[in-house]
Amino acid sequence: MKKSLLLLIAAFIYIGCFSQFSKASLQASGLTCSMCSKAVKVALEKVPFVQEVKVNIKNQEYTIIFKENNNADFDALKKAVEDAGFSVASFKVTGNFSDVSVQKDKHLELDGKNFHFVSNSDKVLNGEQTLTIVDKDFLSAKDFKKFSAATKMECIKTGKTGNCCVKDGMHSEERVYHVII
Amino acid sequence: MKNLRILTLILVLAFSASAIKAQGPIPNITDYRLDFTVVGIKGDSIKLSSLKGKVFILDFWASWCGPCRYSNKHLVKMYNKYKDKGFEILSVSLDDQKNDWKKAAAKDKITWMSGIDPGGWDAMAATKWQVDAIPASFLINKNGDVVAINLEKDDLEKKIKELLGL
Numbered sequence: 001m002k003k004s005l006l007l008l009i010a011a012f013i014y015i016g017c018f019s020q021f022s023k024a025s026l027q028a029s030g031l032t033c034s035m036c037s038k039a040v041k042v043a044l045e046k047v048p049f050v051q052e053v054k055v056n057i058k059n060q061e062y063t064i065i066f067k068e069n070n071n072a073d074f075d076a077l078k079k080a081v082e083d084a085g086f087s088v089a090s091f092k093v094t095g096n097f098s099d100v101s102v103q104k105d106k107h108l109e110l111d112g113k114n115f116h117f118v119s120n121s122d123k124v125l126n127g128e129q130t131l132t133i134v135d136k137d138f139l140s141a142k143d144f145k146k147f148s149a150a151t152k153m154e155c156i157k158t159g160k161t162g163n164c165c166v167k168d169g170m171h172s173e174e175r176v177y178h179v180i181i
Numbered sequence: 182m183k184n185l186r187i188l189t190l191i192l193v194l195a196f197s198a199s200a201i202k203a204q205g206p207i208p209n210i211t212d213y214r215l216d217f218t219v220v221g222i223k224g225d226s227i228k229l230s231s232l233k234g235k236v237f238i239l240d241f242w243a244s245w246c247g248p249c250r251y252s253n254k255h256l257v258k259m260y261n262k263y264k265d266k267g268f269e270i271l272s273v274s275l276d277d278q279k280n281d282w283k284k285a286a287a288k289d290k291i292t293w294m295s296g297i298d299p300g301g302w303d304a305m306a307a308t309k310w311q312v313d314a315i316p317a318s319f320l321i322n323k324n325g326d327v328v329a330i331n332l333e334k335d336d337l338e339k340k341i342k343e344l345l346g347l
Contacts, residue, residue, distance in 0.1 A: 036246045038302045038313040055301050057245045057277070 018110045021072050021095040024064045025130075029140075030086035035060055043084040047076050061090075071112060074177060078137060091138040097125035105151055107161070107168035107176065114161055114176040119150045123181075131179040135159050147178070210239075210325040217306040219273055219296030222286060227271065227296045229306075233325040236344040237269035241307055241317040243276050244285035249316040253289040255334060259341060260293050266345050273298050273306050275315065320344070 026044075028034040035057060044053045044062060049070035054063040066072045078088050095111070102108060103122040108115050118134055133139075134147040136159065148156045153164035161174045170176070208215060216230045229239070240256065242249035253272075260270055270293040276282040282297050298304040302313070310319070320329040320337070322344050329340055 033247050036243075036248060036315050041302060042313075057243075057301075 017098055018100055019096050020066075020070065020111045021093050022066055023094050024066070024072070024074070024077060025090075025092045025094075026062045026064060026077065026081065026088060027060055027090040028062070028081050028084075028086040029089040034086050037084075039084040040081055040086055043080040044077060047080050049073070050077075074113075074133060074138075075175070082137075088138050089140055091133045092130050093133065094128060094130045097127065097129050100125045102181070105153060107165045107170055109170070114165070114170055114174055116151075116153070116155060116165070116176050116178045118147055118156070118178050118180050120181050125181070129181060131181055134178050134180055147180070151178075208327045210321060210327075215309055217298070217309055219298050219306060221294065221296050222283060227294055229271065230325070232269060232271060232294075232321070234323055235267055235269045236323060236341065237271060237321050239310070239319040239321060240270060240272045241275065241310070241312045241315050242272055243274055243315060244281040245276070246315050250285065250289060252316045252318075252333075253291065255337075256293075257290050259338060263341055263345065264293070266347065268341060268345060269293060271296065275299075275301055275304055275307055277301060 028040045034040060035055070040062060041053050041055055044050055044064055049067050049072050050064055051067045052065040054065070056063055064077065072093070074091065074093065078091070081088050100108070100110070101122070101124045102117045102120065104117060104120060106117060108117065115131070134144065135156070136144050136148075138144075139147075153162075155162045155164055155176050156178050159175060159178070161170045161172050161176045163172065165176060166172055210216060211230045211233060216228070218226050218228045221227045238256070238259075240252075242253070244250075256270055256272075260268070272286070272291055272293065272295045274282045274286070274295070274297045276285075276297060277299050279297060279299075286295050298306040300307075302308075310317070316331075318331055319327050320332060320340055322328050328344065329337075332340055
């Protein structure tokens with residue numbers, strides 16, 4: 001009886017869960033042809049939680065596979081691209097969701113990271129889903145302007161949790177990634 | 182433990198010393214560490230070291246590389262001007278798709294030796310020549326020595342003429 005109760009509790013805890021992010025897709029841009037240089041690939045491969053980097057020429061995109069049990073730090077990937085002399089033009093992350101409900105302008109913790117869903121309608125995420133990061137320097141300046149106008153909350157300008165996020169149970173002054181789905 | 186460390190050091194030193202000795206100060210296409218074979222447009226195989234005796238450019242490119250396609254325009258001019266005087270070009274494409282490569286080669290009017298080395302940055306020839314950005318070009322003299330890297334326009338033509346004795 002005790003055992004089954006524990007199992008039942010475990011099952012409840014499991015509902016609305018997110019395991020971890022498995023990969024990212026990234027586009028780099030710069031003054032020169034970013035795909036014509038090995039620099040971005042090499043820089044991304046050096047990031048500790050990266051398992052493998054695949055170059056997709058057709059989409060001008062790098063697919064970054066994360067190691068298992070990683071704690072993927074998206075800022076570290078952005079920094080690697082910048083240190084290689086390029087900038088990030090698009091950044092998408094993929095993970096497995098089960099019954100995670102998201103709402104517009106609500107904050108959510110996934111895999112130990114804070115997320116702010118910027119411009120989608122309320123929905124429940126299941127299965128493999130891809131989020132696009134719309135923070136400054138994770139997309140073109142023009143696109144950032146567009147997305148930062150989509151919310152009145154100030155955290156999109158700073159990328160740090162502020163007063164606006166605390167009501168969703170977050171500590172202030174922590175990194176928060178702004179995403180769309 | 183200490184002995185093992187010293188042994189490793191000796192081995193590393195011995196190995197690097199022999200590598201430098203074998204290669205000499207100037208890289209040469211007959212060095213097995215630089216030589217490679219690629220598949221040509223007609224399915225033939227092209228061996229780099231077989232070009233020894235010619236003044237030639239070893240050019241790494243790909244259909245998706247804009248700057249490479251631009252530089253092909255100049256290579257066409259150079260080739261047409263000096264091909265009868267013993268000048269040759271070997272273009273090695275890093276394309277993964279043969280069709281992309283063939284289409285681009287035809288469009289850019291590449292009539293010289295042209296081969297494909299699939300595998301992107303990890304391709305065999307590109308790795309041997311430590312190519313980390315394209316276009317990358319190596320100018321090679323009749324002895325098979327690499328005499329210049331990534332020369333462009335007038336500098337390239339001047340050096341070609343010099344090597345051909347014109």
